[in-house]
Amino acid sequence: MDLGEKIKNLRMEQGLTQEELAERCELTKGFISQIERNLSSPSVTSLQDILEALGTDLAEFFSKNHSQKIVFSPEDFFENINSELDYKIEWIVPNAQKNILEPVIITLNERGESKEVTPFEGEVFGYVLFGEVILITDQSEYKLKKGNSFYFSAKFTHKLRNNKNKKAAVLWITTPPSF
DSSP states (O other): OOHHHHHHHHHHHTTOOHHHHHHHTTOOHHHHHHHHTTSSOOOHHHHHHHHHHTTOOHHHHHOSOOOOOOOOOGGGOEEEEETTTTEEEEESSTTGGGSSOEEEEEEEOTTOBOOOBOOOSSEEEEEEEESEEEEEESSOEEEEETTOEEEEEOOSOEEEEOOSSSOEEEEEEEESOOO
């Protein structure tokens, strides 16, 4: 088995760059490149992190039978914390990058905001799970509270901001995957 090639193929199937994969598993782009070219071997822990970011695990990766997983629990989620902007993103369907839809939960800490998403050919849906957020687009700002939802074509720049002193969370679904 060519470990590097198999990781590269999984990454490419999901439409991830080496940089995006590295960010999701908290490794460097250079290390991912070395692994994919079989110039370096990851530790078991690093391999587990890479596979988790790719929506699989050691058993499935090394198995010859690949069955589709349908039900996910919090143990399956992959998260990334952005301490600069003060938010957390959780991929609640770990391998969604290869699917048509990509559902995530974005939790904004007090006064936190998400990264700005540049325009892409697709659609965005969101549902405020708790707290209050502001959806900021090129065109306007929309105040949303728990239970509100939004839906739009992603042809303009957009992001979320929390102006309150308590956390807020949004179920965010894009098609095609954009995170």
